[in-house]
Amino acid sequence: MSTTTEEILKKNHLSLTVSRQKILSLFLRANGALEHADIEKQTREGFDRVTVYRTLQTFVENGIIHLIPTTDNSIKYALCKDDCEAGHHHDEHVHFICDACNKTICLDDVVVPVVKLPKGFSPKIAEMVVKGICGDCK
């Protein structure tokens, strides 16, 4: 797994700009998902709100981060594993959202199980989110 912001950006043919490296470093440090609002908060004195939107969009398009499905109308992103390619995500792992600390954790080793669908449905991508209490909050 790429561990420096520079490596990740280069691999995706993106120019090395300050804001991209800063936002990317937040993800590398986070070891979990970040909400759009968190990112804005942590970069508030660095760059424009608009830059945050555009940077995150670029990252998603390039398969650097992926969106996590939520029911609370928030937008959560997490780093993709290396086998994500531009426009083609392979993040078939389970996400865990802690009801206590509200952190979202990528359970990279827990694969989304395959379910049998009724006749006629052709599945392509399956997402799974488990909510409960994480180890730190117990």
Added chain:
Amino acid sequence: MSTTTEEILKKNHLSLTVSRQKILSLFLRANGALEHADIEKQTREGFDRVTVYRTLQTFVENGIIHLIPTTDNSIKYALCKDDCEAGHHHDEHVHFICDACNKTICLDDVVVPVVKLPKGFSPKIAEMVVKGICGDCK
């Protein structure tokens, strides 16, 4: 399963108002999920935008509808099955989102499988969304 708006509202001790019945009837007819925007569109000439927000919130609180996790920053709701109670949802079925027609379908008969989590995690609720092509669009 309750099939009239009146029944559903009465069972949940909610007063029978025009807007509640109208919005509820949209769900009964839909046989799938509705986006907030859809509902607004279909009621645009009936009542206020604010009433839509408040009505949907009331329905969620009473377990009449539930939110469906999405990655696209939209808000989708679907009718709950009968065993949902106020503040305590039991919608452990899989949702299917069609990439072609963009409809969301509740697969009531497909139960979300149980996954084994790493040590320390206590799961409570599991949600699963499958994306692909539905039978109608194939």
Added chain:
DNA sequence: GTAACTGCAAAATATTTGCATCCTT
């Protein structure tokens, strides 16, 4: 009649767009 619901106005938030300027390669 009373409590709850709705409409309206307005505030607060969130997101998108255009364009001039600056930075990376």
Added chain:
DNA sequence: AAGGATGCAAATATTTTGCAGTTAC
């Protein structure tokens, strides 16, 4: 130098809140 990225201003869109008037029971 050229293309892309950013900042700023402003337009849009979304969601929330307060309050007065209306409706359901």
